[in-house]
Amino acid sequence: MLLLRHLAFLRAVFFYSITAFGGPQGHYAMMLKTFVQKRKDITEHELLDLLSFCNMLPGASSTQTITLIGYKRGGIPLAILTLLVWIAPASILMGSLSFLLNYLDGIGINIALFKFIRPMAIGFVAFSAVRMFHVAIHNTITRVIMVVAAIATFLAFKTPWIFPTLIVLGGIVTNFSDKRIPQQGEPPKQTKWGNLLIFLLIFAIAGYLSETATRQNWKYRKAFNLFENTYRNGSLVFGGGDVLIPMMYEQYVTRPETKRVLQKRPDVLKMNRDEFLTGSGIVRAIPGPVFSIGAFVGGMVLKSENDPTLQVVGCVLGAIGLFIPSALLVLFFFPVWHNLKKYAVIYRSLEGINASVVGIIAGATFYLIKDILFVELWNLQINGFLDISVVIATFIVLYYTKIPPPVIVLVCLVLGWLL
Numbered sequence: 001m002l003l004l005r006h007l008a009f010l011r012a013v014f015f016y017s018i019t020a021f022g023g024p025q026g027h028y029a030m031m032l033k034t035f036v037q038k039r040k041d042i043t044e045h046e047l048l049d050l051l052s053f054c055n056m057l058p059g060a061s062s063t064q065t066i067t068l069i070g071y072k073r074g075g076i077p078l079a080i081l082t083l084l085v086w087i088a089p090a091s092i093l094m095g096s097l098s099f100l101l102n103y104l105d106g107i108g109i110n111i112a113l114f115k116f117i118r119p120m121a122i123g124f125v126a127f128s129a130v131r132m133f134h135v136a137i138h139n140t141i142t143r144v145i146m147v148v149a150a151i152a153t154f155l156a157f158k159t160p161w162i163f164p165t166l167i168v169l170g171g172i173v174t175n176f177s178d179k180r181i182p183q184q185g186e187p188p189k190q191t192k193w194g195n196l197l198i199f200l201l202i203f204a205i206a207g208y209l210s211e212t213a214t215r216q217n218w219k220y221r222k223a224f225n226l227f228e229n230t231y232r233n234g235s236l237v238f239g240g241g242d243v244l245i246p247m248m249y250e251q252y253v254t255r256p257e258t259k260r261v262l263q264k265r266p267d268v269l270k271m272n273r274d275e276f277l278t279g280s281g282i283v284r285a286i287p288g289p290v291f292s293i294g295a296f297v298g299g300m301v302l303k304s305e306n307d308p309t310l311q312v313v314g315c316v317l318g319a320i321g322l323f324i325p326s327a328l329l330v331l332f333f334f335p336v337w338h339n340l341k342k343y344a345v346i347y348r349s350l351e352g353i354n355a356s357v358v359g360i361i362a363g364a365t366f367y368l369i370k371d372i373l374f375v376e377l378w379n380l381q382i383n384g385f386l387d388i389s390v391v392i393a394t395f396i397v398l399y400y401t402k403i404p405p406p407v408i409v410l411v412c413l414v415l416g417w418l419l
Contacts, residue, residue, distance in 0.1 A: 123394025149359025241290025
C-alpha cells in the first residue's frame with residue numbers, strides 16, 4: 001500500500017538518481033527543480049532547511065537530503081525506500097565495474113560522451129545559488145555571512161571541516177541579536193533514541209567482529225574487515241565524496257604498502273593505484289552519489305579471493321557500509337533538530353545557517369568554474385568557450401523554462417557525442 005501510494009514520488013526519485021550528475025552541489029539544484037518546482041513535495045524554505053541540517057552531519061549529504069524528503073512525505077518506511085531507489089543505480093554500475101575492469105580500456109572509455117557534464121553541473125549549481133539567494137538573503141547580516149562563507153568555501157573547498165564550521169559560525173553570528181523570536185508552536189517532544197542506539201550498536205559490533213575475525217583468521221574475515229572499514233568511513237567523514245575518496249585511497253592503496261603493514265599484516269584489504277584511480281574517475285562521470293564508489297572498492301578488495309559470490313558480497317557490503325551510517329544519523333538527528341528549533345537560541349540561528357549554505361553553494365560555483373575561466377579561456381582554448389557556453393545555457397534553461405533536468409542531461413550527453 002505504501003509503495004502504491006507513493007509510486008509517483010519513487011519514480012521521480014529514480015529518474016533523479018539516473019540523471020543527477022555533478023556531486024552534491026549539482027544534486028541540490030536538481031532536487032530544487034524536481035521536488036520543489038515541479039512536484040512541490042517540499043517548499044524552497046524546507047529544502048534550504050534540510051541542506052543546512054545535512055551539511056552539519058558526517059556522511060553523504062545529498063543522500064541524507066533526499067532521504068529526508070522521503071521521510072517528510074511518508075515517514076521512516078518511505079525514507080528507506082527513497083534511500084534504496086537513490087543509491088541502487090550508481091551502486092550497481094560501480095559494483096559491475098569491479099567485474100568488468102579488466103575488459104575496459106581504462107578510464108578513456110566513452111569519456112567524450114561526458115565532456116559537457118561538468119559545465120552542465122556547474123550551471124545547475126549556479127541556478128541553485130541564485131534561487132536560494134532569493135529565499136534566504138534579505139538583510140545586511142545575511143549578505144555579510146553569505147559573502148564570507150562564499151570566500152571561505154572558494155579558498156578551502158576541499159578542507160573537510162569547512163562546511164560544518166561555516167554553518168555553525170553563521171548560526172552563532174545571528175544569535176547575537178534577540179530580535180528574532182521563535183514561532184509559536186507545540187513544545188519540544190521527547191527524543192527517541194532508537195536510531196542512534198542502532199548506529200552505535202552496529203559500530204561496536206562491526207569493530208568487534210572485524211578484530212575477532214582477523215585474530216582468529218576466519219575464512220571470510222576480509223568481508224568483516226571490509227564492512228567495518230566502510231562503516232567507520234561513512235560514520236566519520238565530513239565533506240562528502242571529495243574527502244571520502246582520499247580517505248579510502250589511504251586505507252586501501254597507501255597503507256597496505258607501508259613497511260609496518262607489510263611486516264605485520266601483509267594480507268590486508270588492498271587495491272593497486274591504477275584500479276582505484278580508475279574507479280574514482282568513473283564514479284564522478286556517472287549520475288548518483290559519489291559514495292557509490294564503496295560498491296566498486298568492496299568488489300575489488302575481495303576480488304583476490306577468486307570467488308565471484310564473495311565479490312558480489314563485497315560490492316553489497318562496500319555500498320551499505322558507507323550509506324547506512326548516513327541514514328541512521330540523519331533519521332535520528334532530524335527529529336531532534338526539528339524539536340530544538342522551538343527554542344529561541346536555535347530559531348535565531350537559522351537565519352545565519354541558511355545564509356551560510358547559500359554562501360557555500362555560491363563559493364562552490366566559483367570554485368568549480370575557476371579552471372574554465374582561468375585556464376581554458378585565458379589560454380583561448382576552444383573547449384573553454386564551449387564549456388562556458390554550456391554553463392550559461394544550462395543556467396538560462398533552468399531559470400527561465402520548465403524543461404526537466406533529465407532532458408538537459410540527455411542534450412549534454414548528445415552534444416558530447418557529436419562534438
